[in-house]
Amino acid sequence: MIETKSPLQKVLFREKTYFIKRDDLLDNHFSGNKARKFHYYLNYNFKNISKIISHGSSQSNAMYSLSVLAKIKNIEFIYYVDHIALFLKQNPHGNYKYALQNGMKIIEGDLKKIVDEDELFIPEGGHFKEAEVGIKILANELKEFDCDIFLPSGTGTTALYLQKHLKNRVFTCACVGDVKYLKKQFLELESDERLHPNILTLDKKYHFGKLYREFFEIWVELKRETNIEFDFLYDPLGWMNVIKHHNLFNNDLIYLHQGGIIGNESMSLRYKRKFSENSRK
DSSP states (O other): OOOOOOOEEEEEETTEEEEEEEGGGSOSSSOHHHHHHTGGGGGOOOTTOOEEEEEOOTTOHHHHHHHHHHHHHTOEEEEEESOOOHHHHHSOOHHHHHHHHTTOEEEESSOOSOOOTTEEEOOGGGOSTTHHHHHHHHHHHHTTSOEEEEEEESSOHHHHHHHHTOSSOEEEEESSSOHHHHHHHHHHHOOOGGGSOEEEOOSSOOOTTOOOHHHHHHHHHHHHHHOOOOOSSSHHHHHHHHHHTGGGOOSEEEEEEOOOGGGHHHHHHHHHHHHHHHHHO
16 A cells, blocks of 8 residues: 655755655655656556556656556556667666566657557656646645745646645746746646746756756765755755745745655766766866
């Protein structure tokens, strides 16, 4: 049985107090924001469904979570990607490795356009209205706290539905695209902009998936000071925004830890290769 409520942990970082909503501790295999987004399907009637179809990157957190869901429901999981790096094919690791172990069938190429009646299509990253069910449960867990809430965003689905169901102010930042992209993602799910979360930005533009020394350094600092392992892709940028805009938060701040730790296995390898190569130059 997958846990549906996560603990709140008080930490001190750079001499400031924060509260961490530990959604990374929901479950070893079905945790973080993907557990919230896909919660709807835990009780879904798969009687007439033989397979789940989705698409995205070859190290996607959503990919792994959907492989777990398909395994739980004992149905096929087919995942489309544009490209799989040769190194990853030859050295499977991270979300890619464990999704394959769960029985995922991965296809390089264009996503199948027509989905048959026995196939369930789930959009990339869980950007769909069904995600509101699980995120509303998370919002109910947060209602009792008089705090501002921050979380970094990919598609922005979690941040959007949290703001929709909370009186608390919800802050986020765009990790995958820019502010324009994130606002477009919000509007696809909710036309009323009064229900949209606040978007924070930094002066420097960071590209998703690219390695930055300042990302690695703040990740190491966070782990050392809080004893919590955060995600490499989203959380460094998230915390950099929290630090820059700390004066905007009127109340105590809850930082939502959205999991994604399995992906750190591949990111750690990339950082080690990059820094060791640079040190030889």
